[in-house]
Amino acid sequence: MNADRDTLASAARDPDTRPRLGWTLLALVLLWPLLLLAEFRPWALFEANNLQVMGAFLAGFLPPATSTEFLGLLLKATLETLAIATAGIALALLIAIPLAILCTRALAVSLLGPGPGRLGGSVLRTAGHALLTFLRAIPEIVWALMLVRVFGLGPAAGVLALAVTYGGMLGKVYTEILESTDTRPTRALLAAGAGRCAALTYGLLPNAAQELTSYTVYRWECAVRASVIMGFVGAGGLGQLMDQSMKMLNGGEAATILLVFLLLVVLADELSATLRRALA
Known part of the structure; x- marks a missing residue:
């Protein structure tokens, strides 16, 4: 037993x-x-003096600002932020998609068999990976600081800064997602003479569409949040309005802006869920 x-x-x-x-x-x-x-040192958060300082700081955010004049400025800044994030992601896709197709080994025709194109294809893929690394290695705030000097204060610098950095991030992750799916249908299509676009559309996307869509919407959400940081250097949107409110020590306005950011994150979550259900 x-x-x-x-x-x-x-x-x-x-x-x-x-x-x-x-x-x-x-x-x-x-x-x-x-x-x-x-x-x-997380235990420092619970020291009496620090708790008192944090409490006083948070108390300055109440009540949230609700004046008609400020809400008008907030609406304009919110629309500007959404425009910056959406335009930046759209331009980033123009960078990311071609580079992801270039860097994805499953779409490499030269790897189907021995031939003179293998070395050239390997060089191109290495160059594509290097470009993606360079684009995402430089934070968007650095691009924004440089582009503000070219375009002046406003959303144009924020759009291009997001496009460059997020183009590298999206291209990198798109490549990894496409290479992690079942590549046998893609190889069969390429071996039968199909082009890269056809192999991508009918071989890889059916299995990877949900994950690609979810990550793209997540990056759009990140772009909305990144506009806060870029707004501090004059790139427009809610970030610039937040910078002005914080400099004027107006915690009520800052609290209202943070509530709008919360609503935008909820909107991004709902958009992602809706798109995933549509692609299921």
Whole structure:
């Protein structure tokens, strides 16, 4: 009886328990000096003086501003933010889609068999990956700082800054999503003489469309949030209005702007869910 019980206990025991525990302990050992280097001290949040300072700061955000004049400015800035984010993502797609098609190995005709084009195709894919790395390595705030000096204060600098940085991010993730799906239909289409666009449309997109759409909407949401940071350097939108409110120590206006950002995030979540259901 005891032997049967021991056998059942041994069978129920997860054989990966010890390796997982070992990797967890190793991660903690490596993480601790990094936390010390970053001066990570969350317990400071609960010190009496700090709680008092944070409470006073948050109290300045109440009540939210609701004056007609400010709400008019807020509506204009919200529409400008949505225009910046949407136009920036649209231009980013013009960068990301061609580079993703170029960098996706499953769409490489030269890899179907031996031939003179293999080296050239490899060079082009490497160059495409390098360009995507360069585009996403430079934060959008840096592009915005440079482009504001070219276009002046306003949304044009924000649109182009988002397009460049997010073009690199979207292209990188699109490539990974396309390469992580089942590539056998795509290879069969290419081997039968189909072009890259046909292989992409009928071989990869049916399985990857939901994930691609979800990530694109998420990046649009990130673009809306990024407009706050770029607004501080004069790139327009809600960020610039937030900068003005904070400089004037008007917490009520800042609270209303934050509520609008919350609504925009909810809108992005609903849009993503709707598109995913439509593509299911």
